[in-house]
Amino acid sequence: MTTVEDRQLRTEEAMPKARRTRLSLIWRALRSAPLSAWFGMIVIAGYVFVAVFAPWLAPYGEAQIFPEPYAPWGGQFVLGTDQLGRDMLTRLIYGARNTIGIALVTTLLSFAVGMSLGLLAAISRGWIDQLLSRAVDALMSIPVLIFALMLLSTFGSSVFNLIVIIAVLDSTRVFRLSRAVAMNVVVMDFVEAARLRGEGLGWIMRREILPNVMPPMIAEFGLRFCFVFLLVASLSFLGVGIQPPTADWGSMVRENATLITYGDITPLLPAAAIALLTVAVNFVVDWLLHRTSGLKDEQ
Amino acid sequence: MSNKAASAPREKGAPLLEIRDLRIEGFSDDEWHQIVRGIDITLKRGEVLGLIGESGAGKSTIGLAAMGYAKPGCRISGGSVTFDGIDLIAASEGRRRALRGSRIAYVAQSAAASFNPAHRIIEQTIETQLTHNLDRRDKAEQGAIDLYRRLQLPNPEQIGRRYPHQVSGGQLQRAMTAMAMSCRPDLIIFDEPTTALDVTTQVEVLAAIRNIVDQFQTAAIYITHDLAVVAQMADRIMVLRYGKLVEEAPTRTMLKTPQEDYTRSLWAVRKLGRSDRPNAEPVLVIDNVTASYGGAVKVLENVSVRVPRGRTVAVVGESGSGKSTLARAIVGLLPPTSGQILFDGTPLPPALKQRDKETLRRIQLIYQMPDTALNPRQTVRDVIGRPLEFYRGLGGRERDRKVGELLRLIELDERLIDRLPSELSGGQKQRICIARALAAEPEIIICDEVTSALDQIVQEGILKLLMRLQQEMGVTYLFITHDIATVRAIADEVVVMHRGKVVEQGPKAEVLSPPHPAYTELLLSSVPEMDPDWLTGVLSRRADKGGMRASGN
Numbered sequence: 123m124t125t126v127e128d129r130q131l132r133t134e135e136a137m138p139k140a141r142r143t144r145l146s147l148i149w150r151a152l153r154s155a156p157l158s159a160w161f162g163m164i165v166i167a168g169y170v171f172v173a174v175f176a177p178w179l180a181p182y183g184e185a186q187i188f189p190e191p192y193a194p195w196g197g198q199f200v201l202g203t204d205q206l207g208r209d210m211l212t213r214l215i216y217g218a219r220n221t222i223g224i225a226l227v228t229t230l231l232s233f234a235v236g237m238s239l240g241l242l243a244a245i246s247r248g249w250i251d252q253l254l255s256r257a258v259d260a261l262m263s264i265p266v267l268i269f270a271l272m273l274l275s276t277f278g279s280s281v282f283n284l285i286v287i288i289a290v291l292d293s294t295r296v297f298r299l300s301r302a303v304a305m306n307v308v309v310m311d312f313v314e315a316a317r318l319r320g321e322g323l324g325w326i327m328r329r330e331i332l333p334n335v336m337p338p339m340i341a342e343f344g345l346r347f348c349f350v351f352l353l354v355a356s357l358s359f360l361g362v363g364i365q366p367p368t369a370d371w372g373s374m375v376r377e378n379a380t381l382i383t384y385g386d387i388t389p390l391l392p393a394a395a396i397a398l399l400t401v402a403v404n405f406v407v408d409w410l411l412h413r414t415s416g417l418k419d420e421q
Numbered sequence: 422m423s424n425k426a427a428s429a430p431r432e433k434g435a436p437l438l439e440i441r442d443l444r445i446e447g448f449s450d451d452e453w454h455q456i457v458r459g460i461d462i463t464l465k466r467g468e469v470l471g472l473i474g475e476s477g478a479g480k481s482t483i484g485l486a487a488m489g490y491a492k493p494g495c496r497i498s499g500g501s502v503t504f505d506g507i508d509l510i511a512a513s514e515g516r517r518r519a520l521r522g523s524r525i526a527y528v529a530q531s532a533a534a535s536f537n538p539a540h541r542i543i544e545q546t547i548e549t550q551l552t553h554n555l556d557r558r559d560k561a562e563q564g565a566i567d568l569y570r571r572l573q574l575p576n577p578e579q580i581g582r583r584y585p586h587q588v589s590g591g592q593l594q595r596a597m598t599a600m601a602m603s604c605r606p607d608l609i610i611f612d613e614p615t616t617a618l619d620v621t622t623q624v625e626v627l628a629a630i631r632n633i634v635d636q637f638q639t640a641a642i643y644i645t646h647d648l649a650v651v652a653q654m655a656d657r658i659m660v661l662r663y664g665k666l667v668e669e670a671p672t673r674t675m676l677k678t679p680q681e682d683y684t685r686s687l688w689a690v691r692k693l694g695r696s697d698r699p700n701a702e703p704v705l706v707i708d709n710v711t712a713s714y715g716g717a718v719k720v721l722e723n724v725s726v727r728v729p730r731g732r733t734v735a736v737v738g739e740s741g742s743g744k745s746t747l748a749r750a751i752v753g754l755l756p757p758t759s760g761q762i763l764f765d766g767t768p769l770p771p772a773l774k775q776r777d778k779e780t781l782r783r784i785q786l787i788y789q790m791p792d793t794a795l796n797p798r799q800t801v802r803d804v805i806g807r808p809l810e811f812y813r814g815l816g817g818r819e820r821d822r823k824v825g826e827l828l829r830l831i832e833l834d835e836r837l838i839d840r841l842p843s844e845l846s847g848g849q850k851q852r853i854c855i856a857r858a859l860a861a862e863p864e865i866i867i868c869d870e871v872t873s874a875l876d877q878i879v880q881e882g883i884l885k886l887l888m889r890l891q892q893e894m895g896v897t898y899l900f901i902t903h904d905i906a907t908v909r910a911i912a913d914e915v916v917v918m919h920r921g922k923v924v925e926q927g928p929k930a931e932v933l934s935p936p937h938p939a940y941t942e943l944l945l946s947s948v949p950e951m952d953p954d955w956l957t958g959v960l961s962r963r964a965d966k967g968g969m970r971a972s973g974n
Contacts, residue, residue, distance in 0.1 A: 311794040318752055320781040333798035
């Protein structure tokens with residue numbers, strides 16, 4: 123029983139197009155990536171490398187103090203020393219580890235919280251959705267930096283508190299986006315089909331909806347990571363973030379800010395490190411957004 | 422008449438559009454593929470040419486190329502398009518733009534998607550006239566109202582003041598024809614203008630289009646995959662396949678003596694049919710069910726249907742008649758407010774949550790749109806394998822073996838197992854949906870318009886498959902459709918629904934032969950037939966009876 127349709131599909135379509143492996147798909151995507159995305163990926167890889175291998179790369183210990191504060195560049199200290207006599211280069215390298223590490227953990231946590239609540243709200247609708255959404259609205263009505271400052275001074279600024287507080291505040295944005303994206307998916311017939319099959323809430327969330335909201339969420343992850351990163355740096359600059367002697371870029375700017383008055387650009391180095399990473403991440407995110415939004419260039 | 426020069430009667434006969442050896446390529450998978458492979462068209466003034474073929478045949482692409490336009494991702498790689506002496510491919514974009522709308526117009530398949538929801542209909546109808554500076558606003562509005570009247574829109578003076586969402590689909594499609602007509606173009610391209618409409622509405626839109634094209638002696642290219650529709654509209658028909666011409670002939674010749682096998686296969690679904698079978702014990706009994714969405718309006722009113730085991734019951738009616746709601750009530754998505762549904766002699770719990778896994782397994786639903794019914798991120802293995810895993814606890818190799826078996830059963834290659842839905846054709850996707858339902862080994866499958874989103878040939882394949890499966894496995898179908906040809910092909914019993922009520926039900930032969938209740942009569946007589954005189958006949962019969970027409974809203 124071979125209909126015309128089958129014959130055609132078998133000869134014209136089904137045969138030559140073998141299924142591509144995931145790896146070759148990724149490679150295809152990378153090959154068509156623009157220069158800016160490549161630049162971003164290389165820079166990020168560099169940062170990750172430095173962060174992971176900090177103890178081997180840094181010439182001195184993280185909190186090792188030398189008798190010469192504010193030493194100039196060159197000689198024993200490539201980038202000079204800070205106000206206490208600690209090697210700037212060493213602190214920059216360890217700063218990458220601390221700042222990026224904290225920002226990454228925070229972003230992951232905020233996505234775990236925000237997305238699961240967002241998907242839950244989108245699927246259940248009704249009072250669960252109302253309750254969560256209004257609670258999020260209330261949280262979002264207070265400026266993040268001020269709220270974080272307030273909470274950190276109340277609970278004390280340990281790394282743990284820092285991560286939890288920023289993650290919770292940040293998860294409100296993630297909640298909003300994931301709920302909005304998931305709303306478009308839950309109305310699809312395949313979700314109804316899963317419900318008719320008798321699937322539980324967890325399965326529908328994980329297997330039916332999550333894979334379909336991933337592309338915009340990955341792009342959002344990159345953006346939020348930048349914001350969290352900047353927020354941690356700002357909080358450190360204000361003195362409630364990462365506490366000394368742990369090296370981080372925000373407080374390094376603050377502690378050496380006076381040098382700028384003397385025409386020394388050393389305190390701008392950690393700031394430049396932050397800026398470069400933010401730009402790099404945004405290049406990659408732009409590319410991902412472009413790919414997932416379906417706005418392809420006309421050939 | 423707003424535009425004297427253009428509305429003057431035109432000679433039928435002078436060539437208007439000449440397409441020579443047209444070649445169009447599309448870009449996908451990093452390669453250019455030929456979509457249209459050398460097509461020649463000569464269209465005379467006032468002539469209507471029908472283009473038919475299944476999807477992917479390049480019909481719409483040719484339609485757009487006749488305006489000198491290629492969709493993003495496509496390019497015209499060879500040949501020429503000459504419109505009234507102007508070479509559209511060589512002409513500048515500005516020149517082409519000046520022609521579009523004013524001398525060549527386009528009517529798209531979905532009027533709802535083509536109208537801007539933020540502007541009133543009349544604003545959009547006359548927009549082209551104003552931008553091309555053909556007329557003053559007041560005269561243009563007069564012209565539009567005149568067109569509304571000619572297209573038999575209700576209340577022509579007022580309807581233009583409405584927004585697109587305030588009129589029905591059929592009315593909007595006619596308003597779009599008015600928009601295309603507003604500049605009195607020499608050529609209109611109709612791209613499946615009635616495919617999205619109910620049969621009862623389709624008749625009226627077809628009649629309106631034919632009338633107005635006749636009155637203004639406009640040349641037209643009419644694109645559709647429905648041969649019966651094109652038979653009413655076109656003077657000449659071209660059958661296309663894979664971007665090549667299969668056959669070309671005047672309409673009557675084509676219908677009477679088609680030369681190619683492929684052309685004959687295009688209306689194969691209309692030749693399917695099944696012999697009567699003895700009645701059987703009911704497996705599903707819907708008893709006096711009434712249901713509503715959140716209160717006042719009853720979408721189902723005292724509906725009673727009996728579904729015999731191993732048979733096919735077709736539920737027909739136009740959109741809004743409550744067919745799909747009936748399906749939702751049966752599967753438990755919309756618990757009825759009164760009445761009950763008996764499955765195998767025992768009442769079904771009304772809500773989905775109260776039903777156990779076993780009950781859910783025995784009733785399966787197949788959707789109209791395979792695109793939305795399949796998760797785009799799940800492979801065929803996941804889709805078909807899940808019910809096996811979920812209901813029967815199969816896993817690993819055994820599950821994969823069973824998935825392969827099911828793929829063979831639905832006549833697909835086993836190598837498709839790792840494909841994603843986006844890598845399958847429409848017909849293949851619908852087959853996967855059928856396999857997903859079969860994997861649960863159900864006793865009854867509810868098919869909600871499963872073939873209406875598919876081409877005729879693919880439809881035939883799916884219907885044959887469903888019938889074969891019924892023979893082999895004894896599964897029962899509740900088949901919801903608005904297409905009478907489908908009903909003829911597969912049904913044992915027919916239920917006609919209108920406005921939430923059952924109008925008529927019984928064995929197929931009884932329901933499909935006269936005498937009919939008024940609504941069944943309207944529904945049956947609205948189904949286009951292969952006879953090119955059918956539309957004229959229907960309209961005159963209805964005019965005789967007077968007031969039998971449903972007023973298109």
